[in-house]
Amino acid sequence: MSHHQYHKEQNQTVKKIIFAFISASLASFHASATVVEIRTNMGSISVNLFDQDTPETVENFLEYVNSGGYANNVVHRLEPGFVVQAGGFTYNNELPLDTIATGTPVTNEPEFSNVRGTIAMAKQAENPDSATSQWFINLGDNSQNLDAQNGGFTVFGQVIGEGMSIIDEISELPRFNLGGAANSIPLIDFSADDAKNGKEPTEENFVLITDIVVTDSATVTNPDLNPTPNTQINNDDGDTPAPPSSGGSSGGSMNPLALIFMAVSAVVFRRKLNR
Template structure:
């Protein structure tokens, strides 16, 4: 009996859940569906959905592209004039580096040397960045995964030419804009930016895409890369039951049954 419970506890420790909210990042290059990992990163998902539900991501732009690395958004909006406007941000969210920064995952951006500084900005991993991002700055919190054909759109964005508009937009991808335009002082507009018209919830069910198997971050604990705070049990779908709690419950049941038989 105890051996069985230990096996179950070990499996619970090593597994991650795909129960999630699904959102759609709607852009002028196509829509990107993302499965959020509510159970494994509850505080981060809750934080992200607060920005989604407030409309903060309307007219947002993809302001950073690093080919073979990431595309990044969530920080700036275009309101028909330059410079870009900052997204109003709230209280930073507690870091939850439970999952790995592999290709196709979405994670939170944050300030250097401050693991718990993420607010509105996020990025999509274009490649397997786990060796770097799973341990750097306390580990970057992966809170979702691009699904369906969303990475086709992300890859198309990653192939756009980049330009330096200054500040955080020093590596911004632009559509139908050339080096000659930049040299001649042509100001990019809504036809040139990769615009996010909105991010909306398309499926708020507690159980979605159960076949997804997010990759756990196994590097953070062995690397000395930070002191991550474990995920809380709050959030839209709750957290997993601690394996030690499972063992305690099981042993309690065994003891109770022995007393009954006696």
């Protein structure tokens, strides 16, 4: 083998190693799994969940999904240009709305930014680790408002496909005050005159979530998604938790870039020995 040919093959080997490690690193940072479908009376919305980056939040959400906790749920809050919120109440043929049973609050995981099309957990004021069943979908870029407030609101998934067209239709519905948490609730085919005349909305008037189901539980789904990281979390005036390490446990882990450097160094060292 000629000296030139030898170096050419070695350079190709280095490039392959770098490409392989970069690909593996990106996969560990941005790989996502589990797609769920939010089925409503206005259409279905597919959401890709960020299992690897917000594992506790996704597990918490899927517990409600798998137990049927979101069946017959009501979209109870709409703030145009801000959020559409659900996950807390059901309609059982009479008002007020019923509160769904909730489990243990989940630990906050403020990895990603509250930009348009992301789904995040709602929680109690001044209590970062208080999220249970309620979630919201961001209608706009709410990063400046929500990424640092109250420890940062945990984004755990992203609407995919044509789902935001359904969310946008919901956001254009008129809102009404039915009291309590439903003081800004969107209603279908219900007018201000109806409210003025004391008419009570029925099942046909609510934006109902008939169910949320898992449609793809593959190890990795939609790996092309590149969620925006939360860069505001440490700018809050209060005591906020540091973002957890991306892609799993931090114990004994090594920065992928360090692995790339080590691999390339090994090849270069080998080349020197073989000269």
